[in-house]
Amino acid sequence: MTSAAAIDWRRDIDAAARRMRERAPHFLRKTPLWKLPGxxxxxxxxxxxxxxxxxxxxxxxxxxxxxxxxxxxANEIPASGAIVASGGNAGIATAAAAQALGVHCEVFLPTVSPEAKRAKLRALGASLVVGGEVYADALAACLERQRESGALLTHAYDQAEVVAGAGTLGREIEEEAGSPDAVLVSVGGGGLIGGLAAWFERRSRVVALEPERAPTLFRARAAGRPVDVEVGGVAADSLGARRIGAFAWDITQRQVRDALLLPDEAIRAAQQWLWKELKLAVEPAAALPLAALHAGAYAPREGERICLIVCGANVDPASLA
Structure with missing residues (x-):
């Protein structure tokens, strides 16, 4: 695997945006950037x-x-198609991309993945294999199957093309509104924070947010290297990676100062607040930025412009009632 430090990330993020615009022009959406007073x-x-x-x-x-x-x-797709292990969101994204390109997709899921995500995968025509308690178990089974089938592996967070693709989100924010003072973003395996921090570099303060029960980056910093952690809690289906990705580890070591932990109670409360007050139906992982503000983990400065990355909506609506 190419070292993250050897990659010109802003060049690769620009290339990813251009590649997707030219070859899959109707696939991605330019998502709204909603500005509100604090x-x-x-x-x-x-x-x-x-x-x-x-x-x-x-x-x-x-x-x-x-x-x-x-x-x-960015890769040649074999006849066996694409294959991915996922808590749900990476699988849905791979299946949607595969469907758009007319190729087969096989998705390995842990048992913690919610039925709402499995239903979306079935609707996208993906083949599902459910087994193992957490993402790492699904990944092990996926890698064994990939060696047999030769399918193109899409990793949920630890491939250069995946990190660069995630970085197009930061590029899109900056194109529309310039660089915010701070970007608050949830961390699981680290593909999203890796891409955002690689794009913004130090023009914005990128802040890593993790559940107390899934602290992959926080524990890696304490150990001085990526280490395996036990994962669980309300956001385990999407922030359930057992270890921070190598690309994210390298990028965040250079570009991200703060890694903050949040309790499940604060995450759940923020998720409910977003639904009740703003009618935003989001999964727990998407609520960590607001939870950091409401719980006081991140203290805004006067006049600060803070971007909250609302990262996912694959939630059972009944859980928001």
Missing amino acids: RALGIEVPGVELWLKLEHLQVGGSFKARGMMNRLL
Whole structure:
């Protein structure tokens, strides 16, 4: 695997945006960037402006459509198609990209994946294999199957094309509104924060947010290297990677200062707040940025422009009632 430090990330992110625009022009959506005064989201610090990047409205219901389509377009796809292990969102994104390109897709899911995500995968024509308690178990089975079938593997977060594709989200924000002062983003395996931090470099302060029960980056920093962690909690289906990805580890070591942890109670409360107050139906992973503000984990400065990445919407609506 090419070292992240050897990659010109902004060049690769530009190339990913161009590749997808030219070869799959009708696939991705330019998702809304909603600007609100801080008080609209319960933040009383004077002059704070909150930008909600509504990426949960992306194809497949999450940011992952960017990386998965870039991965497929950047490689030759064999007759056996594409294969991926996922808590749900990366699988949905790969299946949507594969369907758009007319190729087969096989998705390996852990048992923690919700039925709402499995239903979307079936609707996209993907073949499903469900087994193992967490993402790492599904990945092990997926890799064994890939060696047999020769299908093109799309990794949920740890491939250069996937990280560069995710970085097009930052590029899109900057094209529309310039660089915010801070970007608050959820971390699982790290593909999204890797892409955002690679794009913004230090023009914006990118802040990593993780559940206390899935602290892959936080624990890696404590150990000085990526390590396996036990994962669980309300966001385990989408932030359930057992170890931070190698690309994300390298990028965040150079570009991200803050890695913050949030309890499940704060995440769930923020998810419910987004639904009740703004009618945004999002999964727990997408609520971490607001949870960081409401719980006081991130303290805004006066006049700060803060972008909250609302990263996914693959949630059972009944859970929001």
